[in-house]
Amino acid sequence: MKLCIRVWVSAVCLLGLLFSVNPVAAATTNEIETVFNWAENNFPELFPEHRTTQMIDPWAFRFYPSTGIYTGIKNDEVYVLGGPWGTDSPTFIATLPGLLSQIQGTGGNGSVPACDSTAELPQGMVITQNGNIVNITTNGQCITLPDSSENTNFCEPPAPPQPTGISVLSTVNITSFQTTGITIDLPGFPNPLDTFAQDSSSCIINAQEDADNLVVNSDICFDVTNQLASLPSVPGISVNPPVTVSTVSSSTSQRVSDCFATAASFITDAYTGETWVNVNGSFVPSTDLGAGF
Incomplete structure (x- = not known):
């Protein structure tokens, strides 16, 4: 009743x-x-x-x-x-x-001060922040990744109104990486999916003051079946939909004196928008590497 x-x-x-x-x-x-x-x-x-x-x-x-x-x-x-x-x-x-x-x-988009915008998140993804800890989750569900999602960094740092002179190195530690629905067996070649299970780091120039000591915990799963629908038949690659990719990771940040003196995979200037990619130990402007970057 x-x-x-x-x-x-x-x-x-x-x-x-x-x-x-x-x-x-x-x-x-x-x-x-x-x-x-x-x-x-x-x-x-x-x-x-x-x-x-x-x-x-x-x-x-x-x-x-x-x-x-x-x-x-x-x-x-x-x-x-x-x-x-x-x-x-x-x-x-x-x-x-x-x-x-x-x-x-009160800080960027208001809901998550550490992120420039969370207004266009895929349906089913939730980002929250408590103090210096940001949590990104799909709540145990594998959500559909929109076809238009070229950038899967769903918590981009906000651009400062003026240069800050602060450089912050973020290190991502992958604790779990799993795929379902796809098998890759190419004798003599490494599994390309293994690269996604490796720890990585990035560095931000002109970061916001509160980016220092920021922790980002992520527990997400995507259904990428649509993205692989047009994949041609390749010997050694077997696809059995649905294809899902799940990752559990934690990112920690610390202030550094010079991003270019780190071993980061790439560098971003939050104020100018410029980016550099680490190519064999040297940082190359992404504009010199073509549209893929």
Whole structure:
């Protein structure tokens, strides 16, 4: 009976949220995701688990079953419904531009200060930060990697407004790497997948002050079946979908005097965007290596 009442109340809340006003929402997807992720990370007692954003014109909203709360955005205005705000009508919280300004003033995208943006994460991936520790997870699920994901660094450091003179070396330690659905047996040649299981390091020039001593823990799994769909038949390579790649790793960062004096695999200038790749012990600008870099 209690479950039926809860479902009925939730349905009433949703109807109230959807049909109170009807102007078309003007917010972009990035702005919407930024606000909702920020709310989840900063008010877990109200929005306790990561939920997928739903779109029913004119609303973009998320519903949290454990608290019975909706949060929604419509016409550049942010509302909540349910929980301490009651279910009579949506409660106005702030304008979207005003809330975004507040979020950006607290560190980048607001939800994860260590990351430049988490608004375009693949569905099912969650990034949180507590102090100097960032956790990236797919919560034990193998999520589909979008075909457009050219860059799989989902926590790029934010660009500083001016040069900082701070150089930070990050070392990634792989504790687990597993693949399913693909077998590579090329006699006389190393398995190319083994390179992904090796520890690596990178260095950032003009890093933000709080990038020093940052720890990034990652436990993610991707379904890359779509990416391998066009793979031609090659002797020694057997594909049996679904093809998944799972990695557990931890990255630690420390300040260094000169990135070019390290053994990093590559160097990035967070202020200018320039990158260099370690080629046989020498750092070569990526622009000299072609589009692949």
